[in-house]
Amino acid sequence: SQQGEEDPQALSIQEGENATMNCSYKTSINNLQWYRQNSGRGLVHLILIRSNEREKHSGRLRVTLDTSKKSSSLLITASRAADTASYFCATDAGGGSEKLVFGKGTKLTVNP
Amino acid sequence: NAGVTQTPKFQVLKTGQSMTLQCAQDMNHEYMSWYRQDPGMGLRLIHYSVGAGITDQGEVPNGYNVSRSTTEDFPLRLLSAAPSQTSVYFCASSYYAGGGGLEQFFGPGTRLTVL
Numbered sequence: 001s002q003q004g005e006e007d008p009q010a011l012s013i014q015e016g017e018n019a020t021m022n023c024s025y026k027t028s029i030n031n032l033q034w035y036r037q038n039s040g041r042g043l044v045h046l047i048l049i050r051s052n053e054r055e056k057h058s059g060r061l062r063v064t065l066d067t068s069k070k071s072s073s074l075l076i077t078a079s080r081a082a083d084t085a086s087y088f089c090a091t092d093a094g095g096g097s098e099k100l101v102f103g104k105g106t107k108l109t110v111n112p
Numbered sequence: 113n114a115g116v117t118q119t120p121k122f123q124v125l126k127t128g129q130s131m132t133l134q135c136a137q138d139m140n141h142e143y144m145s146w147y148r149q150d151p152g153m154g155l156r157l158i159h160y161s162v163g164a165g166i167t168d169q170g171e172v173p174n175g176y177n178v179s180r181s182t183t184e185d186f187p188l189r190l191l192s193a194a195p196s197q198t199s200v201y202f203c204a205s206s207y208y209a210g211g212g213g214l215e216q217f218f219g220p221g222t223r224l225t226v227l
Binding site: 004030031033035040041043044047048050066088091092099100101102103104105 | 116145147151152154155156157160170171202204209210213214215216217218219220221
């Protein structure tokens with residue numbers, strides 16, 4: 001079973017606009033991560049946010065975490081065509097698990 | 113550093129055949145994992161290892177075997193291929209990042225088709 005579920009499943013925007021993707025999960029976590037996957041490639045780690053953090057920034061990326069709602073959001077500001085990819089959230093199962101559980105992803109298309 | 117390498121990139125098997133997917137990493141990471149990704153799905157964990165000589169099952173282990181004789185290598189064996197194992201397979205190595213979570217580094221994947 002998958003811990004994280006991303007929303008929306010697909011998102012199409014124009015270059016320069018902001019893109020927001022959401023992730024909901026079911027059980028308590030120690031941390032949540034976001035990954036990007038370009039078509040035909042492996043996943044690339046973007047950012048990790050701990051359960052005691054509410055917001056984290058990395059360049060044009062902003063991640064928020066609301067543990068009371070068991071949800072996270074990834075905001076990409078001033079999007080570029082190169083941001084076109086699928087984005088996945090991943091959670092540990094809490095309790096120090098060495099296993100990450102991935103959601104099904106949001107497919108983002110940024111039109112030039 | 114090459115990071116995580118996987119071979120082969122593409123493979124076609126007939127039902128019942130066996131094969132080994134190779135995975136190697138040169139980052140001296142203790143943790144390694146195998147995932148499969150099916151269309152429209154996220155990654156599902158097949159097997160993982162927390163160090164040489166130690167392996168454990170993930171979410172979908174049936175039909176697959178792993179071993180970890182060295183830190184660098186983590187091969188995945190398909191015992192008797194079935195069409196349901198048609199998928200893209202990703203190997204990852206990982207370490208505990210500053211936030212206390214396992215940050216994973218992925219290989220480029222092996223696209224497997226079972227006829």
